[in-house]
Amino acid sequence: MATAEYAIATLAAVGFAGLLLVILKSAEVRGLLLGIITSALSVG
Template identity: 80%
Template sequence: MRNHITAIAGRARARVERARDRIAGVAEEPGRSAETGMATAEYAIATVAAAGFAGLLVVILRSSDVRELLLGIIRGALSV
């Protein structure tokens, strides 16, 4: 049983070392860093957040109370 656990730990250690080597290889390529692509991920997160906020605004603006409030503001502005 102990040999089995040792073998599993050895394979896991080897996977970690291979992953570390791949990451280090990317960082060593000219013009690339370990953070390459981070700006794209940040834009994607901001886009999803903006879409969620737009959906929330649509729900709020469709309510009758908000609609009446906005129509009252517009009527008041146009009647002056």
């Protein structure tokens, strides 16, 4: 029973990671994240 639960959780994690990769490959999302990181690092 536990093995099946681990397999389902692993498949869900892989699916989520794949979705995240597709989203992050978008140029708009990449530019938005870069802007957030740049503004966070340039304090002052």
